Amino acid sequence: MPLQFYGYIMPKLEMVNIKVDFLNRNVNEGFSGGEKKRNKILQLAVLGAELAISDEIDSGLDVDALRDVSKAVNALMTPTNSVLMITHYRRLLEFIKPTYIHIMVTFLYYLVC
Template identity: 65%
Template sequence: MALNARREKDGLPALGPLEFYSVVSQKVEALKMEPKILDRNVNEGFSGGERKRNEILQLSVVGADLALLDEIDSGLDVDALEDVAHAVNGLLTPQNSVLMITHYQRLLDLIKPSYVHIMESGKIVKTGDSSLASHINEGGFKSIASFV
């Protein structure tokens, strides 16, 4: 179990099934997920929004130092996006990092990035703060050249 591997790394004792269930139940509640999700198989038969929430739940339980969120906003309705963004913001600490890949400003309005990197052909071509994303949202990628 990934959580117990993490706990071992941190010098903490392993959790038994009942303790694990308690930890996961608290995370489910914090993420505004339905408790009955715990009765389902992991990653099986989930809708798009449920799948995204489940990914965040897994990150929340393990407490990753680095998380890569590839288009976590894809396929989410407005309410689900806000829930997922709230959950991601709740995971952020000075001790961890989140690398988010997105094509849309709406996620960045809810999760304020420290840095924005623009990639083209597999290379970072521009780096800035969150205002870079806003600039592109207003003027398109062709406006990058005029961003200072």
């Protein structure tokens, strides 16, 4: 069974650019911000979800980590699944080419008495 697991997870680790020794660590213990985001994408890849919702996947990432995470998200998107990403920054769109973009704008009105 462990050999089958390694055969299954190794390509996903490579996709997210995570070293195999991370499998020996507790979830998110001692991970940097970029490693935590990579780990989230790894979990999505392992689960094979039909719909994934990610809020601010790009927050706190340096350019290299953003490229790695974006590359993995692009690899996860297929015609049979969907990824909903919520972001506040356009820089994510430099690396991920979505099928659809929805822009939500909120207006706050303050009453001054």
